[in-house]
Amino acid sequence: MNSQLDVAIAGMGLTKQGRRLGISRRELRRQALDLALTDANLQRSDIDGYIFIGATPEDLRYLGLSPAFAYSLMTGGASPVASILVAAGAVATDQARHVACVYGEAYSSIPPKLNPHSNAGTERDIKAYSYGYPYLYGMVGPAATYALAARRHMSLYGTTSEDLGRVAVTEREFASVRPGAQGYGQPITLDDHQDSRMIVDPLRLLDCSRPTDGGAAVIVTSSKRAADLTDRPVEVLGAGTSHGIESWWNGSMFESMNVSRAAQRAFEQAQVGIEDIDVAQLYAPFTIATLMQLEEYGFCKPGEGGSFVAAGHTGPGGTIPTNTGGGQLSGFYATGFTPLSEGILQMRGEAPSNQVVGAQTCLVSGSGGNGGIQGSWAHAALILGAAR
Amino acid sequence: MIPVDRPLPGDVVEDAIDQPFWDACRDHVLLIYRCRICAESFWPAGCCPQHGMQDMIWVTASGGGTLHTWTVVHQKYSKSFTEERTVVAVVKLDEGPLMHTNLIGSNGIDLQVGLPVGVVFQTIASESVIPVFQLRNQSETSAPR
Ligand SMILES: [Zn+2]
Helix, strand or coil, rough: CCCCCEEEEEEECCCCCEECCCCCCHHHHHHHHHHHHHCCCCCHCCCCCEEECCCCCCCHHCCCCCEEEEEECCCCCHHHHHHHHHHHHHHHHCCCCCCHHHHHHHHHCCCCCCCCCCCCCCCCCHHHHCCCCHHHCCCCCCCHHHHHHHHHHHHHHCCCCHHHHHHHHHHHHHCCCCCCCCCCCCCCCCCHHCCCCEECCEHHHHEECCEEEEEEEEEEHHHHHHHHHCCCEEEEEEEEEEEHHHHHHHCCCCCCHHHHHCCCCCHHCCCHHHCCCCEECCCCEEHHHHHHHHHCCCCCCCCCCHHHHCHHHCCCCCCCCECCHHHHHHHHHEEEEEHHHHHHHHHHHHCCCCCCCCCCCEEEEEEEEECCCCCCCCEEEEEEECCC | CCCCCCCCCCCCCCCCCCCCHHHHHCCCEEEEEEECCCCCCCCCCCCCHHHHHHHHCECCCCCCCEEEEEEEEEECCCCCCCCCCCCEEEECCCCCCCCEECCCCCCCCCCCCCCCEEEEEEEEEEEEEEEEEEEEEEEEECCCC
16 A cells, blocks of 8 residues: 555664653663664664654753754644654655654653752642643543543443443453553453442543553654665555644533544545554543544444444454554553554554454554643544555 | 642633633632623633634623533542542533533532533632532522523
8 A cells, every 4th residue: 555645654663661660761762762773774873853752851962863853742642643744744845864753751660860869849749731720620630531521421322331341341352462561461351340449430440541651763754765674664644633622612522532633634645434444543541532532533423432342343353453452551651652553563464462464554543632721632643554 | 628738720820811700709700701793702711713812801601500521539649639529520601611610519429411500609718719610409590591
């Protein structure tokens, strides 16, 4: 399948992902970049564009890079997919030949620091995830935002906690056979889900992902160069983004992840339909996000996400295997690099478990409840194609 | 019990554009931001998507609305909130805008989307009053608004 965009992914690096690795964020980025360079058969000097997912003082010196440009990009969980698009633009305008999109976070570790240092002032509220005025009312962290959407979904469609639970069980089934996943060797049942404690009603513990540490890097180049570098490039067939604060004005904020505009552009560009998608990797840090996106992308009708998952469509051997590495719930949480990295592996035919045989197309999504006082569901859709 | 050290409006927004709203709360009056060209209402202050900030004005809202969605926060993510269980709600004001708030006098059980609610003002610090909501009984809901 050839890309309309003439853009492909020539290499990927994925470090160990897990809880309390005790490795700094910057070092995780360095490891991911080195893995990606080796994967793409490239040297440091070949990287002439650098996109850092997040915001931090630049780390080019530590990474040993001197590119034509280096950008910091942050639009929440939509950032990794957005970085592929920004890289594609740089390649198309001949500003760079090989762009590295790099992520590394150590959410669950206290970063190792030089001694002596002071612990004063390190304890703080997670205000960064409180989105303005809602924080006045005790709304803290992304789970509460998704809980408001889950409650609305339940009210509109009769969705139940069990419907959410089946998403957790299905994604854990994928993770339980994926070495390195958080849920490896630990399948769960619906009863386990129902017995898990309430976090932000109606979301229980097993409806929520846990932050993990890890790095990821992807190298974007032209389709032709990618084909010269590797025998398994992944084509970028289409992409789209949407940053819809309008959902706050029109009242749809808690009923929609703002998929439609991003999806329409991505599918038009890729010249495929939803029925042509072989495997899906959805940005879903909470179970409700999987249901909402299955409906909004059109894999099933609005309100039917629960029965769609219950029928096994998204599980191993289903009609649209979804989050085949365990996703963010049971695999690892590397923001949008969780779905993106698994999509790349699937398109290469190299998924360590649950490879979807003959898969030619993969939908990858990214979503961020950021930007704007009430959060605004930034969304990004990406359609990847196998070059086989 | 008034929780200690909870955030105040000025802690979470970087400028004073909403100051009239918070000042009015001290007088137990709920304001909304209205575009006088198209009569659309907004909270918090911001541009009308049709008309920008050409002719915006703070006007008094009815104080009534309906429960749009809610969650009960069990996990103590924040040290700033000491209540046992907080009901965080989104209310759809009668004038149209959505507003994050607390639903007081409710344990979060037996709630339904669409239940009528009314504003109550809660003093959270000496000079700081925030609007919260409580369920309205049936006789009140039949009153014109
Ligand atoms: Zn207007």
